[in-house]
Amino acid sequence: MRAVGVVTKNFSHHEKFFADLNGEAALDEIRPIEWLDGSVRLLDQTRLPHEEVYLTLSDHHQVAAAISELRVRGAPLIGIAAAYGLALAGQSAAATDREDFLNELRAAADVLEATRPTAVNLSWAIRRLLSAAAAAPDIADAARQALVTEALRIHREDAAAEEQLSRHGAQLLSAGGAALTICNTGALATGGSGTALGVIRAAWEERGLSRVYVCETRPLLQGARLTAWELQRLNIPHTLIVDSAAGLLLRRGGVDCVIVGADRIAANGDVANKVGTYPLSILARQHDVPFYVAAPTSSIDLETASGDEIPIEERSAEEVTSFAGVVTAPEGTAVLNPAFDVTPHEHIAAIITERGIARPPYSKSLSALSGVAAR
Numbered sequence: 001m002r003a004v005g006v007v008t009k010n011f012s013h014h015e016k017f018f019a020d021l022n023g024e025a026a027l028d029e030i031r032p033i034e035w036l037d038g039s040v041r042l043l044d045q046t047r048l049p050h051e052e053v054y055l056t057l058s059d060h061h062q063v064a065a066a067i068s069e070l071r072v073r074g075a076p077l078i079g080i081a082a083a084y085g086l087a088l089a090g091q092s093a094a095a096t097d098r099e100d101f102l103n104e105l106r107a108a109a110d111v112l113e114a115t116r117p118t119a120v121n122l123s124w125a126i127r128r129l130l131s132a133a134a135a136a137p138d139i140a141d142a143a144r145q146a147l148v149t150e151a152l153r154i155h156r157e158d159a160a161a162e163e164q165l166s167r168h169g170a171q172l173l174s175a176g177g178a179a180l181t182i183c184n185t186g187a188l189a190t191g192g193s194g195t196a197l198g199v200i201r202a203a204w205e206e207r208g209l210s211r212v213y214v215c216e217t218r219p220l221l222q223g224a225r226l227t228a229w230e231l232q233r234l235n236i237p238h239t240l241i242v243d244s245a246a247g248l249l250l251r252r253g254g255v256d257c258v259i260v261g262a263d264r265i266a267a268n269g270d271v272a273n274k275v276g277t278y279p280l281s282i283l284a285r286q287h288d289v290p291f292y293v294a295a296p297t298s299s300i301d302l303e304t305a306s307g308d309e310i311p312i313e314e315r316s317a318e319e320v321t322s323f324a325g326v327v328t329a330p331e332g333t334a335v336l337n338p339a340f341d342v343t344p345h346e347h348i349a350a351i352i353t354e355r356g357i358a359r360p361p362y363s364k365s366l367s368a369l370s371g372v373a374a375r
Contacts, residue, residue: 030187030230033072033081035152038091040084044071045188049229059092060085060108067115067122070220074189075263075299076158079121082112083151086129090147101143105133117311118272118340120264120301125154159192161296161354169199169259169294169352175207177256180246182215183274184226185261185294195261195294197230199352204236212238213249217274219319219337243276250287258284260343262295262351269345269362270307271295275338281347290349297353300370307342315339 032043036056040063044053055071057063063085066072072081089108095101109126116122132150136143173179179200186197193201203209212231217223224240231238241249249255258280264272271277271293284291304310317335322328329335351358351366358365 060089075119075121076190079125083125087147087151162192164354166198166202170202173203174256178211180213180255184222186230196259259292265300266304267302272310278341281343294352313339
């Protein structure tokens with residue numbers, strides 16, 4: 001991958017791109033990814049909060065590496081990145097026969113899908129692009145353009161979905177209250193304003209939310225590095241806490257709700273999210289604090305019956321035994337490093353989507369929001 005350089009608020013390309021997407025330029029918005037006529041430009045999130053470094057990626061292998069290495073992350077954004085990665089594969093495909101072309105795309109899709117198995121948005125986006133290519137009348141310009149068009153459509157739809165779910169969710173948060181969140185669910189994790197952090201932003205703008213408590217989110221500190229960075233840019237009052245301080249905070253009564261994102265939502269309402277979310281749901285339940293999940297409907301997986309069936313990504317031991325190049329554990333220490341855990345539906349007060357708010361029983365409400373009859 002080639003770094004374009006270290007920049008600060010250099011949004012010339014983003015301005016034009018999102019003027020096309022939304023009908024207006026947004027100079028102050030965070031835009032972590034864009035399609036640039038045959039390449040993908042993304043913000044390297046591993047360098048935040050100290051540097052804003054953009055990478056220009058020219059093939060799907062580079063996109064897959066960026067996803068695996070968490071240079072691009074967050075379930076909705078991973079789906080968008082995978083879509084652009086497959087569009088790149090289509091641009092460079094050498095096949096002249098239709099079936100050979102589709103086989104090249106499927107091989108590229110396999111590479112992209114293997115990167116982050118828990119986030120269902122990834123496979124969802126890839127299926128959409130493969131369908132668009134298969135439906136094209138020829139494999140020359142039509143199929144290649146269909147891939148780009150569908151990837152851009154997924155990006156545009158995600159941005160619109162987050163605007164809608166943010167407005168829906170803001171009504172659940174107490175006016176003048178405080179919220180607790182984990183990991184990063186803002187513009188850095190999505191194609192728009194964010195999921196849980198988008199709701200928080202809307203509640204701050206519309207209902208006077210007083211403060212956001214941010215779990216640092218071990219082991220890679222997405223809360224400390226990314227969410228605090230976003231909230232600071234937005235001038236939203238926030239306080240960073242170590243993950244293990246959440247129980248004390250909730251016991252003291254300083255939080256009105258816990259709100260988190262989702263990497264996959266099963267048909268029964270069980271939710272896979274950043275590891276540490278499940279303990280937060282237990283603490284919220286113990287202290288009678290509502291626990292909300294905010295995610296687009298693209299994160300709902302009705303083919304997965306419950307959280308027991310969700311694949312949980314296991315990441316490298318080095319993420320736990322060291323940080324920023326400094327070894328923090330004795331050599332040879334055994335490590336368990338799941339990237340996600342599963343919160344049971346019984347702990348969740350509501351699931352916020354762009355199509356409305358789902359409440360128990362989720363087997364019925366999620367099917368209704370997805371436009372599918374409950375099983």
